[in-house]
Amino acid sequence: MLRANHGETSWPSPMSLMPAVIDSNLDAILRMGLAVLCGLAVGLNRAHHGGTMHPNRLRVHGLVALSACLMVLAAGDHPDARSRTIQGVATGVGFLGAGEIMGPGRGGELATPEVRGLTSAASIWFSAALGVTVAASTPVLAGVALVLALITLTKRNSNNHGQ
Numbered sequence: 001m002l003r004a005n006h007g008e009t010s011w012p013s014p015m016s017l018m019p020a021v022i023d024s025n026l027d028a029i030l031r032m033g034l035a036v037l038c039g040l041a042v043g044l045n046r047a048h049h050g051g052t053m054h055p056n057r058l059r060v061h062g063l064v065a066l067s068a069c070l071m072v073l074a075a076g077d078h079p080d081a082r083s084r085t086i087q088g089v090a091t092g093v094g095f096l097g098a099g100e101i102m103g104p105g106r107g108g109e110l111a112t113p114e115v116r117g118l119t120s121a122a123s124i125w126f127s128a129a130l131g132v133t134v135a136a137s138t139p140v141l142a143g144v145a146l147v148l149a150l151i152t153l154t155k156r157n158s159n160n161h162g163q
Helices: 014-047 055-075 079-101 118-136 139-153
Strands: 003-005 008-010
Touching: 014 055, 014 118, 014 139, 055 079, 055 118, 079 118, 118 139
Parallel strands: none
Antiparallel strands: 003 008
């Protein structure tokens, strides 16, 4: 933003640019923090799934949400760049989910792999979606989606065998 003063060109002072930079950085920091909190909320649910505590699930969900948010924020405001980034996040998280689903079968390494962990894989995918939503859309949308997911993931009766 150049200003003309009687034929001279003057540059804006660095201090005049600071409020915009601070506001932009603060917004990004708050969005990343919210993404982590959303991911941790889903991860906390999955960490307590079954009879044993699984702290890695808590960390994975928080990191997936933060990573997705960070990538979308780093892509900037250009719609094409954001679209490609979101597609990349979805592809990458698909590989994480596949690793969660395909487990070793009973009987050792040579046994046929078993499909299990579908809910955990879906929750990893959802954590990434929360991170993307926090970065690219309104955080309120992510908050409503989080509440709906936690309602869905909550064990409602004792006949549910952790599926």
